[in-house]
Each structure stands twice: as structure tokens, then as C-alpha cells.
Amino acid sequence: MFALLDGNNFFASCECVFRPRYKGLPLIILSNNDGCAIARSEAAKALGVKMGQPYFELLPLVHSHGLIALSANFSLYGDMSDRMMSIASAMGAESEIYSIDEIFCGLHGVRDVTRRAQAISERVLRGVGIPNCVGIGPTKTLAKLANHIAKSAERKPGSYPPHLGRVCNLAEISPEMFHYVLKQTPVGEIWGVGRKIAKRLAELNICTALDLSRMPLPMARKHFSVVLERTVLELQGIACMQLETQPPPKQQIACTRSFGHPVTTLPPLIQAVSEFATRAAEKLRKQEMRAGAINVFAHTSPFRSGARFYKSASVQLQPPSSDTKTLVNAAVRGISQIYEPGYQLSKAGVMLMDLCPGIEQQADLPFALPINARDASALMEAMDKINARFGKGAVHVASTGQAEKEKSEWRMKQERRTPQYTTSAGDIPIVRS
DNA sequence: TCTGGGGTCCTAGGACCC
DNA sequence: TCTGGGGTCCTAGGACCC
Numbered sequence: 001m002f003a004l005l006d007g008n009n010f011f012a013s014c015e016c017v018f019r020p021r022y023k024g025l026p027l028i029i030l031s032n033n034d035g036c037a038i039a040r041s042e043a044a045k046a047l048g049v050k051m052g053q054p055y056f057e058l059l060p061l062v063h064s065h066g067l068i069a070l071s072a073n074f075s076l077y078g079d080m081s082d083r084m085m086s087i088a089s090a091m092g093a094e095s096e097i098y099s100i101d102e103i104f105c106g107l108h109g110v111r112d113v114t115r116r117a118q119a120i121s122e123r124v125l126r127g128v129g130i131p132n133c134v135g136i137g138p139t140k141t142l143a144k145l146a147n148h149i150a151k152s153a154e155r156k157p158g159s160y161p162p163h164l165g166r167v168c169n170l171a172e173i174s175p176e177m178f179h180y181v182l183k184q185t186p187v188g189e190i191w192g193v194g195r196k197i198a199k200r201l202a203e204l205n206i207c208t209a210l211d212l213s214r215m216p217l218p219m220a221r222k223h224f225s226v227v228l229e230r231t232v233l234e235l236q237g238i239a240c241m242q243l244e245t246q247p248p249p250k251q252q253i254a255c256t257r258s259f260g261h262p263v264t265t266l267p268p269l270i271q272a273v274s275e276f277a278t279r280a281a282e283k284l285r286k287q288e289m290r291a292g293a294i295n296v297f298a299h300t301s302p303f304r305s306g307a308r309f310y311k312s313a314s315v316q317l318q319p320p321s322s323d324t325k326t327l328v329n330a331a332v333r334g335i336s337q338i339y340e341p342g343y344q345l346s347k348a349g350v351m352l353m354d355l356c357p358g359i360e361q362q363a364d365l366p367f368a369l370p371i372n373a374r375d376a377s378a379l380m381e382a383m384d385k386i387n388a389r390f391g392k393g394a395v396h397v398a399s400t401g402q403a404e405k406e407k408s409e410w411r412m413k414q415e416r417r418t419p420q421y422t423t424s425a426g427d428i429p430i431v432r433s
Numbered sequence: 434t435c436t437g438g439g440g441t442c443c444t445a446g447g448a449c450c451c
Numbered sequence: 452t453c454t455g456g457g458g459t460c461c462t463a464g465g466a467c468c469c
Contacts, residue, residue, distance in 0.1 A: 035436055054436040194468080195466095254439055255439090258438090349438090446461100447463105451457090
């Protein structure tokens, strides 16, 4: 038996903990560059704000209905998530943090499951301030469905019986009620069924969770894939997915961003990918891994007319590395290869691939360093610590050609008394204070 | 003017081999 | 020059998730 606890409107709820005056008001959280809505309060949903809707389309609501928009504060949400998870994981002996706002718990050996779930849900609300719902079922897919029912029954009167709100345990309802809730649930609400598959299923006259649970397995396999076949089995109560108590090692690490304004020249592009590579390298070292290749890409906006550009380059790293300087150099080389003038670039990013375990070894360092490899590795560790404490980019490796710009920016920032340090553009990264 | 970021898994198809 | 089945490996792209 599995339970899934999920924070309601998580990012919006986090903000309301610290700004209680926003409770009950239409509130949205905006993505990077305040591009679009990535979280919505109940009141914002009621105004018709869609997930991922661009902010400029929502400006009329800001004026007419007092819609409040906040820039995302991901470090806050990460902290709130940690606190929520530490309480919620007490629901069962084993747990799997599935996303920033969701946790699966294995309920093997737990007695009085529903009561316990109610108590934990209450504890999360009181202790962290995040309203939440719990779904319980014999498979992960059914626990997900139960969670959807728990949320909808509470928020949308008439969707499901009210007594299934907040905490919904599908294992203790009658077969008739189980049949009813499956029939009430559109197939697109099922975990693993997205827009495209829902549409194709509808063409086969499979429109509800009940229809899907009755789909012949060979048909699911033939017309779709093993993934959908598993979903059908899980809806029938046959568990195909186990709890992943240990997070599997990452296969890739990405850092990508949309630009606030279109980028048309190489220098800002180089600066951007240098920063992305630096962030990605930090994540890499946190995992104690090295990358065997780095992929760099840049593209124009898919939403705007004009000349299209969509290119990427892979740079092999032999030997694999987790050194910021090596990764930045490779990223710069890659972006310089693919760059072409004449395009309004809207987004770029780097992805670290072919990850392998291990921290940088002395023999792995491909460039000559007057300081020894252990020092270089210690330097990376020190950079990570400083950046963690003083904020991203407090210390970073400069790309070749950026040194003079760095210096003048640094002086300007010093004058404004903002703490800002940078490393030199030479072969030896030196922390300048 | 203005449209997120970070992942995973699966499949199809091509290249190549015997 | 054309004929065949079967296998592996790799990559690109599509679909999904939050």
C-alpha cells in the first residue's frame, strides 16, 4: 500500500506562509524573467489563470481583479520542501521524495492507515503551514489518483463525494464507490496519460479512468507502449512500480535559461553559457560525479516569427571532469562553434552527459597548473561553499576575453558596496578580494 | 516588448555485422 | 548484382512528469 502526500499549490502556499495577507487572494508565482505563471493559488485558478500562461496575457487580470504576481524564490521553496518531507516521511517506514512537493510513503506494517495519514497531514499543516492532501492506494498510480480525488473533492464540490476530501483511501471504499470514482475521472487525469495520449485514447473511445482500467493489455501495448500497459495494470491494482527509496544516480545535469531580451551577439552568449556551465559543475560536484561530455545549445523563440535557429554542439571531455574551468572552456568552445549572427536567440543552456562517479583525480586535470591538483579541487570546493553562503556567482571562473569587462563591473559593484569577487581569466583561478 | 526549467523513459530507424 | 533473417548499438525525437 502506498500513500502520496502532496502540498497544495505548493509555491503559492510557501509564499503565503511568510505573507499571510495574501491568503485567499488570487496569487501566482512567475518563472525566470517573470515569463509565465508556474504556480497559482485557488483564487487565481478560479480567475482562469492557466499553468504556464505568459504573464503579459495576465496583466489585465492584475488590474481588473487584483491578481498578485511574485517572482519565484526557489531556495525558499526548497527549504519549505525539506521541512515538509521530514514530517511527512513519518507516515511509513519507507519513503520516496518524488518532487519538490510530493512524497510517496510505503505503508507496509502501518496500522490504522487513514487515521495516521490524517494526523500527518495535520502535522504538516501546523508545523510548516502548507495545506496538503493525501491519497492512499494499492499501487502508486492509484495513490496518485486518490490524491487527485482528495484534492478535487475538497475544492470542487460535486466532482467526488465530499467525505473523500483531504485524505482519500481507495483501499477502504466499497467496490461500487471505487467503480464510481473511476468513472468520474477523465483519463487525462491519470498519472502517465498526457494530452497527446489522452487524445489518442479518446479516438478509441477510452475516455475515463474506468475505460482505461478495462483496456485489453495487448491493445495498450500495441497501440501505445509498455508504459501505458503498466498504467492499465496499476489501475487494476497490480503494482508495477516500486518505491525508490534511494534516488537513482543522475544521467544528466542541465542548466538552461530563457533570456530576458533576445541575444544576437556572441559575447553575451559566451557569458551566459559560462554561467550555466558553472552552475552545472556545482551540481555535478555535489553528486560527486564527473561528466564525459557537455552539450551546449542555443535557439530562437518558438513563439515568434522570423528566422529560426536551433543548434547544439557536443564536446567530449577526455578524461571526464568536474572542474569548473574545464567545463566552462568546453561550453565556450561549443557555443562558439554553433553561433551564427543574424538570429534573435531566446534561450541557451548546457547539459552535462555521460556522467560517471568520482571526484577529480590529479591525473585527470588536463591543464598545467602551477598549483597542484589537490589545491585545484580544494579551490572548487571553496568556490561552492562561498557561492552557497553569499549567493550564486559571488565567485566564478571568468571566460577568456571577459576579464576586462569583469574588472570594470567588479569596480562598479565595489563602489555600490555589493560584495562581489571574481577569479582571474588566466590559467590559475585566483580569488581576488 | 512579453511564453519555465529540469528531468526520465521508450521507440523507431539507421548503420553495421554475420 | 541481388537475395534473407536476425542481432546489436546508437541517436533523435516524442511523450510524459512536476
